[in-house]
Ligand SMILES: Cc1ncc(C[n+]2csc(CCOP(=O)(O)OP(=O)(O)O)c2C)c(N)n1
């Protein structure tokens with residue numbers, strides 16, 4: 147009995163040795179615990195390395211969608227550790243990786259502050275340029291009129307895109323309608339570019355019966371199935387992991403499309419951002435992360451948000467290719483997003499774009515930003531660095547735009563929007579019963595009780611409830 151137990155232990159041990167390369171581990175255990183005094187020890191023995199590689203390869207080849215992407219080998223002759231993921235060179239020099247680079251990551255731009263090209267590159271033709279400019283102007287007018295409507299008490303809330311019109315419109319122009327958009331909230335221009343009408347914007351802001359969200363959300367929480375624009379959620383950064391999941395589905399279905407998700411500098415401090423980047427890199431999915439670094443997360447400046455060189459450098463830590471772009475330069479945004487889309491789809495990889503801009507408006511109608519930042523800072527960005535004016539200078543210098551075209555555009559958009567608002571205001575509100583539908587097939591008892599209680603309260607205190615909401 148004792149003999150057979152010993153024998154079977156021996157058989158199991160030998161079996162493990164050959165299957166898992168235990169020979170390598172037992173002989174070269176010190177390689178796994180490299181300490182400064184052992185940096186000259188030999189790398190892990192070849193049998194283990196080979197077996198480990200084979201094991202990885204067979205895992206990766208059976209049914210998963212991602213390939214084994216390992217780091218490049220190091221030049222022959224160096225002392226190396228063959229670690230899962232690739233070779234790591236040893237060094238006798240104890241040096242910590244610096245927390246900040248000597249120089250900040252550069253910012254890609256095409257147009258200078260005066261709207262003149264630094265290099266001559268004709269990617270965007272006359273027709274597209276004019277359409278882009280018209281959409282930027284429309285966005286500005288939407289912001290002015292909806293903001294005023296909120297001040298007049300006609301809608302409950304609004305949030306402007308001032309200063310970020312180029313990021314909105316130029317990124318949208320570089321995509322196709324099949325690309326799925328997962329927005330934060332300061333990107334209505336992408337939806338505008340895709341054909342969402344001023345009437346549809348107004349219906350949502352007024353929460354009337356024609357609003358696709360049935361009046362359940364605050365103004366500016368747009369969404370449209372038709373335009374592949376996922377409904378905005380107030381909860382910061384939740385869209386990022388959703389975007390990665392959707393990109394994985396595009397990859398599985400071998401679609402010629404990618405996912406584009408937008409977020410702010412503040413959003414990059416959420417755990418969801420880090421999980422999303424890591425997940426996207428590992429799963430090798432076609433997703434473009436566009437960070438609108440506008441300097442502020444409500445009253446929190448970026449200096450209180452992170453100690454890194456902005457957001458762009460975080461891509462490298464997760465193995466995500468990244469670029470920093472001048473967010474006030476529509477051509478730079480267009481070029482970067484266009485190139486990112488090509489790489490994301492053809493190489494199955496995530497891309498991170500950090501667009502530097504400035505939130506010229508208050509965070510929202512619930513904020514007064516002059517309480518926490520100097521008025522001359524706002525004024526400088528609003529006037530000297532305005533992305534719309536800069537783009538206008540470019541199309542004007544090409545002979546594609548004139549003062550006459552400008553006033554015609556502004557007056558027709560203004561007229562159309564005022565009409566849309568007046569109409570949206572008159573449309574009936576969705577019935578109160580909509581508050582309780584579309585989540586449960588059979589509503590639970592507590593929800594039914596709440597509905598009864600709400601109806602009773604409205605009947606008892608009608609003066610406290612809007613008279614135009616059908617009960
Ligand atoms: C999870 C979560 N935390 C906090 C908030 C409150 N909040 C709303 S917007 C915002 C700032 C976001 O800043 P940023 O991501 O930079 O976007 P920006 O408004 O500058 O476009 C915060 C903290 C929220 N909506 N969700």
Ligand SMILES: [Mg+2]
Nearest residue numbers: 410411442443
């Ligand atoms: Mg911000």
